[in-house]
Amino acid sequence: MKDFSIRDIFTGNYSIPIYQRAYAWSDKEIETLVDDIYDYSLDSNHNYYIGSLVVHKDHDDLENVIDGQQRLTTLSLLICYLKNESNYKDLVEDIHVNLHFESRKRSTDIFRQLKKNNEKVFDESNELVDGYRILKKKLNNEKYNERYFRYLIDNVILIKNELPKDTDLNHYFEIMNNRGEQLEKHEIVKAHLLGRLDGADEMGRKVIAEVWNACQRLDKYVQIGFNPIIREKIFGEKWDDFIPKDYFSIKKVFEEVNENDNSFSGSITIDDIIHLGDSDKGQNKKSQKDDDDTGRYHSIINFPNFLLHVLKLFNVEGFKWENESKGISLDDKKLVEQFETHIKDAKDVEGFVYMLLKTRYVFDNYVIKTDNLNDATDDDSNWSLHKPYKLPSKSGNKLSPRNTFHGDEATQEIVVKIESMFQVTDPRQIYKSFLFGILRILNSWIDNKDDEKQLVNQLLDFAKERFRAVTVDGTFFDKGVHTPNYVFNFLDFVLWYQQVIEGKKHRIKASDFEFKYRNSVEHFYPQNPNQAENHERLDDESLNNFGNLCIMARGHNSLRSNLMPIAKIKEFSSTSQSLKFELMEKLAKLNDDWNVKEITDHGDEMKKLLLEFIS
Known part of the structure; x- marks a missing residue:
């Protein structure tokens, strides 16, 4: 087992065996x-594993990749x-x-064409x-400048493990699939919080354990994690x-409730601290029967x-888009060190808990x-915004969800649209600065x-502040495929808002629109029309x-890439596409053409609409 830089890792000849799945990394992972x-490159004195x-x-000259092929293929x-198109060849x-x-000849051939920078491969x-x-x-x-790429090549490290030639690969895979789970980082954080409390504060430990166990299951409402007596005192x-x-009003609730009512899970042991997944320990039989959360x-x-x-909310007062990457990182690889840095004593623990x-509520x-329960989408975009409440029934009280703003349909729709617009723009968990900003507003x-x-x-x-932040240089509109995704999603939101909420007409069916990935x-x-059919290439x-750009799912992008606009319209329905695409379709049909005039007219109209909306 040896450390290899990116420069050194490619001294070998690698083969992806037939039993490995195809390359599957999407934009999220890449x-x-x-x-x-x-x-990590910002601190160039340390390597990044x-x-x-x-x-x-x-075979002597070929190394079969048993584990790590997605990462290796991406680096390849x-x-x-870098060799084909960068300034750092x-x-x-x-x-x-x-x-x-x-046994994947097509993939091997395509990779060779990519190495040669053959433009035809991009079709x-x-x-x-x-x-x-x-x-x-x-x-x-x-x-991503020379400093970044030098760090990438020399300081990004892969640990390469070469199995002996006589290894029984079937047995190796069995061991890999049955290996035990490691202690997770958030479990270490909980132990850190408990360790900052006064040794005599037994009630404080119980409160933290109960709150933590209730909060860690994000697929269930937090109320479910508490005994019904405590639940009513905290949530009404x-x-x-x-x-x-x-914090002290939470602690007082626990102190007022008699332990004989099974309000607590019992004394807290080291085993309880470590094995946090067993969150049902904090619930008695009554609490399990007295709700209906699935x-x-x-x-x-x-x-x-x-x-x-939550740590960032606890430590940072304001938020500005131009400083979104500063301060406490949202990268969970740094979870433990962030808590060790910012939670230093009992007062910090109490404020954080x-x-x-509160933030979980x-x-x-x-x-x-x-x-x-009601998901009919193909990309996990069935957005819901529900608030639970107590529903009395013959079999006992149940926790039942309904629309958060059930008395105000317009507010419900606007909040869902704004949040889903941000989510599809920034789906990666560790870069969800928008969520921190929204939680700050909500708190x-x-x-x-x-x-x-x-x-x-x-x-x-x-949402308008975000638009201003990504468009600060004034040249954001006409960058081709490098135009920020948020500009397109924000435009779709504006079109929807003006038509559905304000009643303006935009020749689209905005009422059915949903944000998707x-x-x-x-x-x-x-970019590359079929010139054999007398289609000319437009100037850059x-x-x-x-006006010639729209945003769509990557699979559609691959299928549509070289079709002419009228052919794209006939081949694919606009009902699942963006509102901008629908407007482009309407204009192309109206003029029976899509060329420089239509592009310029549509582009000018959309730019004017956006700039007026944010002003």
Whole structure:
């Protein structure tokens, strides 16, 4: 087992065995890897370990990749991009990527074409081409400069483990699949919090353990985690409010409830601290029968990431988009060190625990989730915004969900649209700065939540601030595929808002529109039209004009890439596409053409609409 830099790892010839799945990394995984490396490159004195590569040689000159092929393939595509299209070709001129896909001749051929920078390969619908496109779009940013790529090549480390030639691979896979679970980082954080309390504060330990266990299951409402007696004292008679004003008011609730009522799970042992997954220990039989929560919702973040949002709320007062990456990181790889840095004594622990429970209540009630029970989508975008309340029935009280703003349909729709717009733009958990900003707004608003119009206005301003932040240089509209995704999603929101909420007419069916994971910028008039059919290539200025661009799912992008606009309209329905795409379709049909005039007219109209809305 040895450490290898990216420069050194590619001295071998690698083969992806037939039993390995095809390359499957999407923009989420690829962009996370690129950004993680960037974060660590800021401290160039330390290496960044990105995982292991397990190989097995059955021939002297070929190494079969047993584990780590997704990461290795991504790095191979990245080196191809640097050699083909970057300004830093000299950094990688001595690096040669050799990747063979056993029994996948097409993948092997496509990879060879990518190495040669053959432009025809970009017409292919293939996962390797998609990965290359994602890297090209991501890395075409001035922050990924020579310093970054030098760090990438020399300081990003893979741990390479070469299995002995006589290894029984079937047995190896069996061991890999049955290996035990390690202690998770958030479990270490809980132990850190408990360790900061006074040794004699037994009640404080019990409160923290109960709150923690109730908060860690993000697929169930937090009320479920508490005994019904405590539940009513914290969340009100109808279980739909948040009553405590600070940590000590939470602690007082537990002190007032007699332990003989089974309010606690018993004394806290070291084993309890470590084995946090067994959260049902904190619930007695009565509490399990006295609700009806089935875990139907899927959260947009996981618990470690949620903890970092709460820590940031606890330590950071304001939020500005231009400073979104500063301060406490939302990268859960740094979870333990962040808590050790910012939670130093009992006072910090008490303040954090109160913020944890309050934010979890806010998160449950006012942040979108996906509803597994009624999900008919193909990309997990069935957005819901529900608030639980106590529903009395013959069989006992139940926790039942309904729309958070059930008396105000317009507010309900606006909040869902704004939050889902941000989510599809930034789906990666560790870069959800928008969620921190929204939680900050909600945590402040919840203290005086009598004016829902005020909340809507704050969220609208927040969305406009994001638009101003990504468009600060004034050249954001006409950048072709490098136009920020948020610009397109924000435009769709404005079109929806003006038509559905304000009653303006835009020649679209906005009432049925939903935000989905449309993450690929597409040219409506193609970059490489079929010249054999007498279709001319547009000049770059017209081709990359905002009027010729739309955003869609990456799979559609691959299928549509070289079709002419009229052919695209006939081939694919606009009902599942963006509102901008629908407007482009209407204009193309109206003029029976899509060329420079239509592009310019549509682009000017959309730019004017956006700039007027934010002003």
